[in-house]
Amino acid sequence: xxxxxxxxxxxxxxxxxxxxxxxxxxxxxxxxxxxxxxxxxxxxxxxxxxxxxxxxxxxxxxxxxxxxxxxxxxxxxxxxxxxxxxxxxxxxxxxxxxxxxxxxxxxxxxxxxxxxxxxxxxxxxxxxxxxxxxxxxxxxxxxxxxxxxxxxxxxxxxxxxxxxxxxxxxxxxxxxxxxxxxxxxxxxxxxxxxxxxxxxxxxxxxxxxxxxxxxxxxxxxxxxxxxxxxxxxxxxxxxxxxxxxxxxxxxxxxxxxxxxxxxxxxxxxx
Amino acid sequence: xxxxxxxxxxxxxxxxxxxxxxxxxxxxxxxxxxxxxxxxxxxxxxxxxxxxxxxxxxxxxxxxxxxxxxxxxxxxxxxxxxxxxxxxxxxxxxxxxxxxxxxxxxxxxxxxxxxxxxxxxxxxxxxxxxxxxxxxxxxxxxxxxxxxxxxxxxxxxxxxxxxxxxxxxxxx
Numbered sequence: 094x095x096x097x098x099x100x101x102x103x104x105x106x107x108x109x110x111x112x113x114x115x116x117x118x119x120x121x122x123x124x125x126x127x128x129x130x131x132x133x134x135x136x137x138x139x140x141x142x143x144x145x146x147x148x149x150x151x152x153x154x155x156x157x158x159x160x161x162x163x164x165x166x167x168x169x170x171x172x173x174x175x176x177x178x179x180x181x182x183x184x185x186x187x188x189x190x191x192x193x194x195x196x197x198x199x200x201x202x203x204x205x206x207x208x209x210x211x212x213x214x215x216x217x218x219x220x221x222x223x224x225x226x227x228x229x230x231x232x233x234x235x236x237x238x239x240x241x242x243x244x245x246x247x248x249x250x251x252x253x254x255x256x257x258x259x260x261x262x263x264x265x266x267x268x269x270x271x272x273x274x275x276x277x278x279x280x281x282x283x284x285x286x287x288x289x290x291x292x293x294x295x296x297x298x299x300x301x302x303x304x305x306x307x308x309x310x311x312x313x314x315x316x317x318x319x320x321x322x323x324x325x326x327x328x329x330x331x332x333x334x335x336x337x338x339x340x341x342x343x344x345x346x347x348x349x350x351x352x353x354x355x356x357x358x359x360x361x362x363x
Numbered sequence: 364x365x366x367x368x369x370x371x372x373x374x375x376x377x378x379x380x381x382x383x384x385x386x387x388x389x390x391x392x393x394x395x396x397x398x399x400x401x402x403x404x405x406x407x408x409x410x411x412x413x414x415x416x417x418x419x420x421x422x423x424x425x426x427x428x429x430x431x432x433x434x435x436x437x438x439x440x441x442x443x444x445x446x447x448x449x450x451x452x453x454x455x456x457x458x459x460x461x462x463x464x465x466x467x468x469x470x471x472x473x474x475x476x477x478x479x480x481x482x483x484x485x486x487x488x489x490x491x492x493x494x495x496x497x498x499x500x501x502x503x504x505x506x507x508x509x510x511x512x513x514x515x516x517x518x519x520x521x522x523x524x525x526x527x528x529x530x531x532x533x534x535x
Contacts, residue, residue: 094405101366101383101429124430131425132407135386144383148430172419196495197476198410201419202426277494278408 096134100143107153107232107255110145114253117143123255124148125168125207128199153206153257156180161263163187167206167256175200184225184261186268186288190217193270196278206256209241212248212304215280217272220305222259224286224297230258242304264290269360271352272299275339282339283348285328287356294357301334301349311353321361325354370431372397373441381428388412390428391438399439399468403497410496413469413476414438420476422495439468442475451475451513460509462500470496474510483514 100117104110114121122130122141125148133139147153153168156177163183165174174180174191181188194200194208194217208218209229222229222238229236231254241249250256266289272281284299285308294315296308310327329346336342365380372395379394391397391414400423403411412423415437442449448456451471461467470493477484477492484492489510490503498506 095386095389096384098382098384100364101427124427127427127430128407128425131386131427134384135405135424144427146430196410197473197492198413198420198422198425198495199407201421277491 094135094137096131097137097140099134099141101146102143103146103149105149107147107150107257110147110150110255111232111253113143113145114255117145119252121145121252123210125210126170126203127207128195128203129207129211129213147255158183158263159260163261163263165205165259165261167204167209167258169205171195171200171203171205172197174205183263183265185265186270186286187218187221187261189268190221190270190286193217193272199278205259209259210248210250210256212242212246213280214245214303214305215284215300216305217270217281217284217299218259220284220286220297220299221261223305224295224307225261225264225288225290227262228260229256230260231256235260239307245303262290264288266290267360267362269356271356271359273348273352283345283352285349285352285356287353287360289360296328296353296356298328298332298349298353301329301332301345303335306332308349308353315357321357322354325350325357328353366429366432368428368432370434370436372436373438379428383427383429385428386424387414387426387428387431388423390431391423391436394428397438397440401465401468403466403469408497409466409469410473411466411469413472413496415472415476418476418479420473420495437472437475439471442471449475450516451478451509454509454513454516455506458505458509458512460502460506462498462502466496466498466500470498470506474513477510478514478517482518484510486511 102113121143124144124146153166155166156179157164171191171194208216227238229241268288270286272284281299286297288295296311298306308328310330311324314324328349334342334345369378391400401411403409407425414423416434451474473496489507
């Protein structure tokens with residue numbers, strides 16, 4: 094399947110990329126790893142008029158410790174995050190999640206910024222960004238994750254705005270990401286992340302709504318001393334997931350509860 | 364508008380003018396005549412089109428040819444040297460790591476990347492490392508065996524003499 098024709102330009106700096114996006118207008122897209130965008134273009138579900146290739150902007154490919162923060166450049170590939178000793182030491186949950194995205198070939202191309210900006214409901218990093226109160230840094234401003242994900246494939250980004258960095262807090266306590274899927278490389282049918290942090294639990298849910306979900310009721314129950322299996326019963330509180338080919342809404346809510354229990358229990362074992 | 368794309372593929376330099384929307388796999392097959400890289404699913408799932416770009420395994424159906432500008436690519440045609448099969452190809456032959464063979468080029472390239480990262484993988488690591496490749500004949504048992512054999516032969520042991528074979532001949 095051949096994508097529709099588009100204009101193509103390589104940017105060598107974020108400024109240049111932003112100018113190119115301005116020039117091509119709002120139907121232009123940024124090309125980073127391309128592993129969500131290109132499949133959509135082949136199916137012609139996406140027909141951008143222009144692609145601005147940011148793969149040559151080397152300063153966007155970085156992992157930096159910054160006090161109690163971990164700064165991940167937008168162009169950092171999953172394989173780099175997965176194998177980074179800095180990430181493994183400062184936020185091992187992120188390294189674990191990176192290793193569960195797609196397969197080797199996908200992880201060699203896909204990027205942090207691409208996943209965040211694409212905002213697929215089944216994306217894994219958005220869940221971590223939301224539950225850990227990460228900041229999304231763009232060429233124009235810093236956006237807290239809870240203000241960033243607006244709807245299905247919809248973020249707070251403006252047409253010429255480019256994600257440059259995602260800033261996570263350092264958290265190296267008990268953690269686990271349980272990603273339920275039929276095949277190893279699939280997207281999550283439902284995913285649950287658990288992270289012990291500052292004495293409490295953070296619980297995030299993937300693919301149970303149009304945006305990632307923070308399981309506040311579960312966190313509250315754990316704070317009040319509930320056992321994991323009791324607290325996990327609240328994982329589906331307020332959820333209204335869409336059914337799809339793989340799972341009905343009821344099944345997704347069931348998975349949210351079961352996987353939340355497993356994530357907390359397995360995290361306690363880490 | 365056409366864009367220049369200059370690549371080194373299997374050690375040979377190529378330069379073409381291509382449309383931006385041309386997928387890398389179509390460039391390899393149609394412009395360069397390297398049809399060993401197969402198109403299996405067209406949805407970035409099956410891994411039949413796996414090649415190495417600067418040593419990293421990628422699905423060539425999920426890159427545009429223009430993204431390969433200045434890169435060094437290895438396809439299945441670049442594996443055998445001087446008429447002698449690469450140890451991974453030899454191992455797929457010896458262990459019969461294939462049935463219909465359609466997915467085999469992708470598996471061999473994915474295995475090549477896996478062994479470059481982890482020369483002595485466990486069975487679990489092999490299965491996880493090949494998760495991006497599908498074999499619809501379900502020949503995974505022999506594929507895993509082939510990668511184990513390749514790991515052994517590439518780990519210093521010599522490829523047995525008399526196993527030389529031209530790539531294009533059949534297995535029987």
